[in-house]
Amino acid sequence: DIQMTQSPSSLSASVGDGVTITCQASQDISHYLNWYHQKPGRAPKLLIYDSSILMTGVPSRFNGSGSGTLFTFTISSLQPEDFGTYYCQHHDNLPLTFGQGTRLDI
Amino acid sequence: QVQLIQSGPEVKKPGASVKVSCKVSGNTLTEFSIHWVRQAPGKGLEWMGFFDREDAEGTYAHQFQGRVTLTEDPSSDTAFLELTSLRSEDTALYFCARLVGDLGLGYFDFWGQGSPVSVSS
Numbered sequence: 001d002i003q004m005t006q007s008p009s010s011l012s013a014s015v016g017d018g019v020t021i022t023c024q025a026s027q028d029i030s031h032y033l034n035w036y037h038q039k040p041g042r043a044p045k046l047l048i049y050d051s052s053i054l055m056t057g058v059p060s061r062f063n064g065s066g067s068g069t070l071f072t073f074t075i076s077s078l079q080p081e082d083f084g085t086y087y088c089q090h091h092d093n094l095p096l097t098f099g100q101g102t103r104l105d106i
Numbered sequence: 107q108v109q110l111i112q113s114g115p116e117v118k119k120p121g122a123s124v125k126v127s128c129k130v131s132g133n134t135l136t137e138f139s140i141h142w143v144r145q146a147p148g149k150g151l152e153w154m155g156f157f158d159r160e161d162a163e164g165t166y167a168h169q170f171q172g173r174v175t176l177t178e179d180p181s182s183d184t185a186f187l188e189l190t191s192l193r194s195e196d197t198a199l200y201f202c203a204r205l206v207g208d209l210g211l212g213y214f215d216f217w218g219q220g221s222p223v224s225v226s227s
Contacts, residue, residue: 001168034213036151043201043217044151055215087151091211095167096141098151 002026002090006099013106017078021102023071023088031067032092038101039084048073078106108132110140110202110218117224123190126221128202135183139205141214142176142187144198154200156210157185165210192225199223 003026013019023033031051036044046055048064051071061076075082083106088099113127128140141156155166157176164176175188185202200221203214 032211036214038151041199041220043203043220044214045217046213046215049206049213089151089213091207091213094165094210095155096153096211098153101150 001095002029002092002097004088004090004097004099006086006088006102008102009100010103010105013078013104015078015080015106019075019078019104021073021086021088023066023073023099025069025071025090025092028068029090029092032090033064033066033071034089034091035062035064035073036087036089037082037084038087044087080106082106108204108216110204110216112200112202112218112221115222115224117226118192120193120225120227122192122225123188124192124223125186125188126200126202126223128185128187128218130183130185130204134180135178135185136180139207139210139212140178140185141203141205141210143201143203143214145201145220146195146198149198152198154187156205158210189223192223194225197223197225 005024033051035048038044047058052064063074065072085101085103087101109131111129116124142154144152157178158165177186202218204216205212
């Protein structure tokens with residue numbers, strides 16, 4: 001199984017700040033990497049798929065990049081609604097696996 | 107607009123079974139793949155599997171093999187997850203999600219609201 005490791009596990013930031021989260025895969029997954037945002041008690045929301053493609057309707061302050069084993073997710077200017085937990089998920093092969101999550105406090 | 111509507115909370119005793127449903131509206135079930143993901147309290151997301159219509163059987167994550175059964179009823183556009191031999195560690199929020207992709211690989215663009223399952227003696 002492919003292991004996905006996110007860092008940091010948590011971070012605190014202020015409105016207007018930029019933040020970066022990384023996701024490392026235990027083996028080459030090409031660009032098959034998705035990013036989700038989840039608020040407590042709610043279903044995850046897809047933000048970015050295939051490493052860098054912004055889902056329709058997602059603000060342009062969100063950005064993803066990377067390929068192979070190392071991926072980066074950035075928020076350029078934090079908004080209050082961006083708090084919550086962010087997860088990466090690979091889809092190179094089965095089983096699908098998620099990173100452990102990065103909790104963002106604002 | 108696609109919606110995935112899940113069944114309500116369940117409280118079960120250890121050793122029992124639970125069956126959770128996920129009804130698709132705004133589209134038909136057979137037009138895409140439904141996967142199941144669970145989340146224990148305070149923990150991350152754990153992929154469980156999906157019903158592969160090509161093989162007419164479920165494809166499951168290793169840790170659930172032998173305890174989980176995924177089925178579908180196209181006549182009611184509803185997918186089902188059944189988990190047996192429940193233990194306290196199965197206490198979680200169970201989500202169904204629509205996969206955009208092929209061969210079980212892709213991204214999840216629509217999710218159900220989650221079905222809470224609590225296992226306690």
